[in-house]
Amino acid sequence: MFLVVMEHDESGDGTEPVVRRRVLKAVGLTLAGVLVLGIGTAGWVYWHLNHNIKSVDINGALGDDRPPKAVASPSAAASPLPSGSLNILVLGSDSRSGKANAELGGGDSTGARSDTAMVVHIDEGRTAATVVSIPRDTLVTRPSCPTPSGGTTSVAYGTMFNSAYSLGGPVCAVKTVESLTGVRMDHYLEIDFSGFAKLVNAVGGVTVTTDEDIDDDQSHLHLKAGTHLLDGTHALALARTRHGIGDGSDLGRIGLQQKLVKALLQQISSTSLLTSPAKLYQVADAVTGSLTTDTGLDSLGELTKLGQSLRSLSADHVRTVMMPVVTAPSDANRVVAREPEAGELWASLK
The missing domain is CATH 3.30.160 (Double Stranded RNA Binding Domain)
Structure with a gap:
């Protein structure tokens, strides 16, 4: 010049x-x-x-043996941004791999489980959403899943829901959820321990109100009942605690996880990311650094487009529910889907 x-x-x-x-x-x-x-x-x-961003080709692995895709209305198809309904399987992985995850999770450094599982249904128009939590203690029929080596796993009856991820990773997790719900998962998102903690820290923490004291040595969380501003480490501990609340089952923990989801959405929406490039980068780096997606969301461009399409979705219009369950007849420490209520819930998301 x-x-x-x-x-x-x-x-x-x-x-x-x-x-x-x-x-x-x-x-x-x-x-x-x-x-x-x-x-x-x-x-x-x-x-x-x-x-x-890490990705898995779930569509290629599962082929056509899946529930049908939802048909978009003509108005949704004509929109400059995607506006049709979406179903996204979101998993929180308790992977211990890497120093950051090991420090937050402890335990064995080999393998991982789907510690948290949520089906996020976004309504057509993308102004409202329903988040359905699936208890990891749910007993399910795990379908035959393809393996990376080219083989397949055997069908398993009455097995723990989170065994699908442990056995066959994201592909088997998606296939098991689709088998359980009859709903096509349009996308897959997985974030690990350290990524969740970094994201919470990047947005300045989350404010959560607990209804009872929490005293859980296993998750290292000790909180009095009341409202708390939690940093990433304590927010993760809250998401994982189960022995310090209720009857110590996974069901009590799900209520806390759903509170965290809404608190995180509210904090993100109230944070002026666009006016602070440094904070925007910090949030983006926290999210992408610990993220695994399907190949339809494995680029910054695709994730940005998804985010832009959700700009009118506020935390006030996000409904959180749990899949209806009852105690499993075979094991008092496990649950199974309660019918017909569970089937009716999944049918409403198609």
Whole structure:
């Protein structure tokens, strides 16, 4: 970039225009350098965030043996942004791999389980949503799942729901949920321990009100009943606690997890991310750094488009429920879907 300004030489010796041109040229080159540096930094940020995301080709692995996709209305198909209904399986993984996860989760560094499972149904128009939690203690029929080696697993009856992820990863988790619900999962999102904690910290913590004291040595959480601003470590502990509340089952924990989801949505919506590039990057890095998606959401562009399509969805219009369950006849410490209520709930999400 060259900036040249021709002005009258009041000195009469012809030196002033030359000096001005040199100064302005230097300024122009400096500005050009800053611009190039900015573009380069933006390019690196995009590359970094894009390469943070891990993905699994679930559609390719499962093929056509799945529930049908929802048919979008003509108005949804004509919208500049996607506006049709969506069903997204969201899993919280208790993976201990990596130093950050090990410090937060402890325990064995091998393997992982789906510690939290939620089916997020977004209504057509994307102004309202329903989040359905599936207790991990639910006994299900786990279908035959493809394995990375090219084989298949055997069908298992009356097995723990979260065994699907342990055995066959995201592909088997999606197939098991679709078998249980009869609902097609349009997308898959998984975030691990450290990613959730980093996200909560990036948005400044979450405010949650507990109705009873929580005293759980296993999750390292000790809270008096009341309202608390929780950092990432304590929010994760709240999401995982089960022995310090209620009867110690997974059902009591689900209520806390649903409170956390709404609190996190409210905090994100109240945080001026667009006016703070540093905070926006911190949030984006926290999310993408611990995220696994299906191949339909495995780029920053696709995630951004999804986020833009949800701009009119507020936390006040997110309903949280749990899949209706009853105690399993075979095991008092396990549950099974309560029918016909569970079937009616899933049918409402198609």
